[in-house]
Amino acid sequence: MNITKNFTQLENFGHSLNAPAYLLTVNIPEEIHAAFDLAKKMGITVTARGAGRSYNDAALNGGGIVLDMCxxxxxxxxxxxxxxxxxxxxxxxxxxxxxxxxxxxxxxxxxxxxxxxxxxxxxxxxxxxxxxxxxxxxxxxxxxxxxxxxxxxxxxxxxxxxxxxxxxxxxxxxxxxxxxxxxxxxxMYSGLLSVDAFPVKNLHEHLSALQDGAPNYDYIVGWLDGLAGGSSLGRGQIHATRYLHEGEDPNPCETMKIEKQTLPPYIFGVFPKSMLHYFMAPFMNNLGVWGVNTAKYIASLRKHTFRQSHAAFHFLLDYVPGWEFSYGKTGLIQYQSFLPKESAESAWTEILRLSHKLSLPAYLGVTKRHRPDNFLLTHAVDGFSLAMDFKVTNNNRARLGKMLQEFDKIVLQAGGRFYFAKNSETSAETAQAFYGEETIEKFKKLKNRCDPNGLLESDLYRRIFG
Amino acid sequence: MPDSNKNQDKPAPATPLNPRQRGIIVGASGGIGAALSRKLAREGFSLALVDRNKTALQSLCDEINKNAGETRALIYEHDITKYDSIPDTLRRVIADLGGVDTLVYIAGVIHFPALDEFNFPEDYKMVQVNLLGAMAWMSAIAPLFQNAKSGQIVGVSSVAGDRGRIGNPGYNASKAGLTNYLEGLRNRLTRHGVNVLTVKPGMVKTDMLKLPGAPKPVLAVEPEQIADLIWDGMKKRKQTIYVAGIWKWIMLVIRHIPSFVFRRLNF
Known part of the structure; x- marks a missing residue:
């Protein structure tokens, strides 16, 4: 089989990394067996790729076979x-x-x-x-x-x-x-959710709101202003959301129609959202984001409750299609850390301050409340996560890289973890440190059992287990 | 695996904040090849060094990796005239590098015949290495670049390809063939986002000039200088460069010498 014609340049979600690979389309399970056979014969490796929504190298396999599972x-x-x-x-x-x-x-x-x-x-x-x-x-x-x-x-x-x-x-x-x-x-008993939106003045208030709010709601998420410093460090807005009980929505059949959920393709009825990222791009710098964030925070000072469809509440990233293009040609990376509730505040204070000192603030910060689970390569903790988006430019790459290494040290010190749909720079040492030797050993044993010839490899795998 | 050394450490994977250009240099252990390998490694490339002389490759590779403080280069022992092995070697190299952005073909041999010597075995060797090897490597990588819609092919031809001269018809033919092949490749691939750079060095202070029968060096420059100029041309995605630049003007003149004069000249 000649797969030369399948050689394709593939990217991560943030458009900040690419790796060419032989992209094979899978329509039936038999094609997966065929791909393994082919890889074995050619002496290269295989990675499955879904929608390619990872911010890192999880669905990339430079020089190898990538199976398009869509x-x-x-x-x-x-x-x-x-x-x-x-x-x-x-x-x-x-x-x-x-x-x-x-x-x-x-x-x-x-x-x-x-x-x-x-x-x-x-x-x-x-x-x-x-x-x-x-x-x-x-x-x-x-x-x-x-x-x-x-x-x-x-x-x-x-x-x-x-x-x-x-x-x-x-x-x-x-x-x-x-x-x-x-x-x-x-x-569900309605196509709508009830959202309580309220501001938080600083990181302490922010994390307390997540922790105290969580038991009373079905969902809780915070927006964190990555540019606010001083006494406002970590300020933002909480969206605490609950399902509607049976009977609360007088007409659930109506609100649960797909067209009531679907995000409108136009803003103000006329402006196509697929173009919106062009207008966001000029604001994607420290001054622009400061302006936008400040306005957003001031607007959020009004505590209010509203109803929102499931799709609109959950799929924020789809709200502006192609939003990731607003970060320009060199794209963005996301850095997400998971910290135990006891150490989160001090670690993130240090991290946010460092990003301000180096003038490399996060343009978007999102916080969530988590609990542990019993999956082998788990990223969860009894605590919180903070996801930070950073714009990548040719000028800031080296400095940003160094800063993230400092972040990694702070997070490890505080007993934190990382998530490999997101982080693109985590080293093998850091991954081994937070997974722990026992977990790594267990995983390697399973890897040997399931894949004795080492056919399944992604760029991510080589980076953190290589 | 053909032609590969499986025990080599692989270069660190590229990340958004530590992006890697990935290059293959065929003919890496020669004068210009080694200089360009060092240059590209310093510019942050991950490199596959391909040549038949394993000892020279190994010491070049060790030097590059030591200076970088990490694995930047891998070596592949390869006889260019084994054309059938090239697609397999290429696939291996691309998997090891985690992709490929650039192919540089520098492999070249020369025999300086006497003015009354007609030496087909030597001419054959020159065509094999200077032209057929290039065609074999480039036709293996061209469809990959074409489908990926990116990449750069650098072919090191020679000013000697611009005219057929009394001194070395076989060498002239091999380089003229290469120059022409690269032009055709460029016309095919530019529309797919692939750049093809033809490099035409004049005289370079390499071992070639120490061979028996070699002419006296005229305007000869160090291979390091050539490497800098090639990198400059690669960055600017140029189409044809003469190195050093003076040869552009010299060859402009020589290309326009009419045949009835050229036939009577002794160079």
């Missing part, structure tokens, strides 16, 4: 009486929610974009704004089918192949390629 995306079973849905791994959250919502259900955990595929959601074991309550995506998986590089086809559930269930979920796609997933959906 074609294998059928929803094979949907039972609206039990809320169980089975779909192929290339199906997206967008397909899933649009299938289940009109019947009164919603995915229990979703990412900030609906474009992610089930395979990607399992491999990164994604979390949502309700991680403190619902745990990661993996906790709602009933079972999944996987093809191992050995050629074995397995079904994994918490009770069947339980060790593989708990390691392939969170396993960054490095143990096997998931082909089909069965998920439990959550019952």
């Amino acid at each position: 074609g294998m995306n059928a929803i094979t079973r949907w039972d609206k009486s039990t809320g169980l849905i089975t779909a192929q791994s290339g199906a997206t959250l967008e397909q899933i929610w649009q299938k289940v919502e009109p019947d009164g259900w919603w995915p229990p955990v979703v990412s900030g974009t609906m474009k992610t595929t089930l395979g990607g959601c399992l491999s990164a074991n994604i979390h949502g704004k309700n991680n403190f309550k619902m745990g990661p995506f993996g906790e709602h998986v009933i079972e999944f089918d996987v093809i191992l590089p050995t050629g074995a086809e397995l079904t994994c559930s918490p009770n069947k192949n339980g060790d593989l269930f708990h390691s392939i979920i969170s396993g960054l796609g490095m143990l096997g390629i998931i082909t089909s997933v069965t998920l439990q959906m959550k019952r």
